[in-house]
Amino acid sequence: MPVVKRVPSTGAAPQIGIVHLGLGAFHRAHQAVYLQRHLNRRGESDWGLCSANLRSNRTLVDQLRGQDGRYHVAEFRDREQVTLREIGVLRQALYVGEGGHDLELLLQRMAEPQTRIVTLTVTEKGYCLSPSSGQLRSEDPLIAHDLAHPQAPRSAPGIVLEALRRRRTAGIPPFTVLCCDNMPDNGQRTRQAVSALAALQDERLARWIEQQVAFPSCMVDRIVPAMDGESFRRLEQLDCHDPAAVVCESFSQWVIEDHFPLGRPDWEVEGVQMVKDVRPFETMKLRMLNGSHSLLAYVGLLAGHESVFDAVSDANLARLFERYMAEEAAPTLDMPAGIDLSLYARDLKARFANDSLQHRLRQIAMDGSQKLPQRWLLGARQLLDQGRGIGCTALGIAAWIHYCTRPLPGHPMHVIDDPLSATFADLAGRFDGASLVEAFLDLDEVFPAALSERPAFREAVQGAYGALIRDGIDSFLQTFVAPN
Numbered sequence: 001m002p003v004v005k006r007v008p009s010t011g012a013a014p015q016i017g018i019v020h021l022g023l024g025a026f027h028r029a030h031q032a033v034y035l036q037r038h039l040n041r042r043g044e045s046d047w048g049l050c051s052a053n054l055r056s057n058r059t060l061v062d063q064l065r066g067q068d069g070r071y072h073v074a075e076f077r078d079r080e081q082v083t084l085r086e087i088g089v090l091r092q093a094l095y096v097g098e099g100g101h102d103l104e105l106l107l108q109r110m111a112e113p114q115t116r117i118v119t120l121t122v123t124e125k126g127y128c129l130s131p132s133s134g135q136l137r138s139e140d141p142l143i144a145h146d147l148a149h150p151q152a153p154r155s156a157p158g159i160v161l162e163a164l165r166r167r168r169t170a171g172i173p174p175f176t177v178l179c180c181d182n183m184p185d186n187g188q189r190t191r192q193a194v195s196a197l198a199a200l201q202d203e204r205l206a207r208w209i210e211q212q213v214a215f216p217s218c219m220v221d222r223i224v225p226a227m228d229g230e231s232f233r234r235l236e237q238l239d240c241h242d243p244a245a246v247v248c249e250s251f252s253q254w255v256i257e258d259h260f261p262l263g264r265p266d267w268e269v270e271g272v273q274m275v276k277d278v279r280p281f282e283t284m285k286l287r288m289l290n291g292s293h294s295l296l297a298y299v300g301l302l303a304g305h306e307s308v309f310d311a312v313s314d315a316n317l318a319r320l321f322e323r324y325m326a327e328e329a330a331p332t333l334d335m336p337a338g339i340d341l342s343l344y345a346r347d348l349k350a351r352f353a354n355d356s357l358q359h360r361l362r363q364i365a366m367d368g369s370q371k372l373p374q375r376w377l378l379g380a381r382q383l384l385d386q387g388r389g390i391g392c393t394a395l396g397i398a399a400w401i402h403y404c405t406r407p408l409p410g411h412p413m414h415v416i417d418d419p420l421s422a423t424f425a426d427l428a429g430r431f432d433g434a435s436l437v438e439a440f441l442d443l444d445e446v447f448p449a450a451l452s453e454r455p456a457f458r459e460a461v462q463g464a465y466g467a468l469i470r471d472g473i474d475s476f477l478q479t480f481v482a483p484n
Helices: 025-029 031-042 058-066 103-111 141-148 156-170 186-201 203-212 229-237 279-302 308-313 315-332 341-352 361-365 368-385 391-405 421-430 433-441 455-471 473-480
Strands: 003-007 016-021 048-053 071-076 081-087 090-095 117-120 176-179 218-221 246-249 253-257 273-275
Touching (some): 031 048, 103 156, 141 156, 141 186, 156 203, 218 279, 229 246, 279 308, 279 368, 391 421, 391 455, 433 455
Parallel strands (some): 016 048, 016 117, 253 273
Antiparallel strands (some): 218 253
């Protein structure tokens, strides 16, 4: 039985000052925790939350409403030590997905003067941008709908745009838009999504957004596995019977570009790093942590593993992940003074080996077409420019292609959860072997031409894929990570 430190929610019910789009586990275990700590310290706050679920899981919204927005976060340091926090900063939960009727409530809340910040965790695909070019995908069904029905939007950019339109019409200064998703220059990418959609609807509104709306970038870091039956059984052992609870690691980091014209919480007192330029930190996290996660996911699944802990407990996979960080992630980073990348890599290894989390590899493997450009491909281009090898990255891409087109060990009917899953199935039905790899590398939605047209890149991926098919993952890995 672990030692449990219980931290209750204290302070008066806060006034709503932040609206969040994407009421998922990560938001509840990260941004909401910082705001709760702010409330506990201050005793009162103007920075309470209204959070909206834009897609699935109406059940969660109903559960939170039945609990007056209160829920618990279990922060596991390891199997022996856990902090159980009560969160009471969520004052309103809304559902605007299929069959939901809260869209107008959400837009009204976002248009109110007291709403000064809008934050988002809608995953990379939620911004409806091309992963390779960063341009708005106007053919996306959600964007097409929002162009036809701007006052009843379905996409995250469309919802932000309509709320900004209402504030401009009412003469209310615009809220700050803070993206908390794993994308490079995530503030600029969010601006691109909203501004490009505005330009297709109203040029004057688009100019106003460009001139008046702040889109700071930020980097968020905390491992928050998807909740499953095992997670809830562990919560019950802590005498926590909360259907809206979240399990996560104890580590948490938030680095934010400090640009909030209408004000913000004094987050820095809670350990948030407020900086002028977040790019070095977000690139470090994307390539070191997220890149390693994706590598472990695709290669680990081929090797028959289910969780990150299982993967890093495999000696060959552990050596692969260490080699990737040292030889292909760290050399692409230019960090401020005082940031020790070898120490960061060591800490990542310890975090991945936290067996209390059971972070599922299949969760990490979702939406690979949206994630890989930021996690691997930009770095691969830098490595090739520097004359360095990309063996680990090429293996990861080969394993991703294998994952998207072939059965997994023990899971012959596994489902590919990706916006391009139909494209992958079509390619797998028409091509095989080297021609399949060529077809994948020709996907301009994923691979920018500046990389995919380089012979060294294609040869590296082809070589890794051919070896995977010929030798099998275990034999190939053993040879790949063997000391020279």
